[in-house]
Amino acid sequence: MNHIIxxxxxxxxxxxxxxxxxxxxxxxxVVALITPHRDFTLIRQGNAAAATAFAGTLVGVALPLHAAISHSVNLADAAIWGAVATVLQIVAYLLARAVVGGVSRQITENTVSAGIFAAGISIAVGLINAASMTP
Structure with a gap:
């Protein structure tokens, strides 16, 4: 097929x-504002735990955004599902805080395992969210 832009x-x-x-x-x-630690400051300081956790948030939101854009009927539909993805990522962060008390403190202290755990939760929730958005 010959597709012309x-x-x-x-x-x-x-x-x-x-x-x-x-x-x-x-x-x-929004996610950066709700975390007790300062993501961008910690990342600028070379904190690997903060960078890992934040990268997980980016991927965790981008995955369902991909699904929302791919399956939406219009821009408003994509934006609404994108907002749903954002809310679920906030819930994922709050879940991580509930399961591992002090995860924010551990990220601030550059405990890489805490950053990996937070990233893993964000990505897992993002994958489930994306899969749920298919028609």
Whole structure:
């Protein structure tokens, strides 16, 4: 098949990409604001635990965003499901805090296992969330 990129398809790409990126940035900001530790400061200081946990959050939100954009009927639908993914990532972080008391303190202290655990929860929830968004 010979597919030609048209102006209409390129504008649609930009709209979906912009929506996805906007939801991803908003999700990351919200997650960074609810964590007791300062993710960006710790990452700038070379804290591997914080970087690992935060990378898990990025992937954990991006996975369902991929599914939402792939299966949505319009931009609003994609944005709504992106917001659902964000809420579930917040719940995932709160779950990690409940299961491992002091996970935020451990991340601040650069306990890499805490960062890996938090990242694992975020990615696992993101995968389940993404799979649930299929038609």
């Amino acid at each position: 048209t102006a209409e398809s390129f504008v649609a790409f930009l709209a979906y990409f912009g929506t996805g990126l906007g939801v991803l940035i908003a999700a990351v900001v």
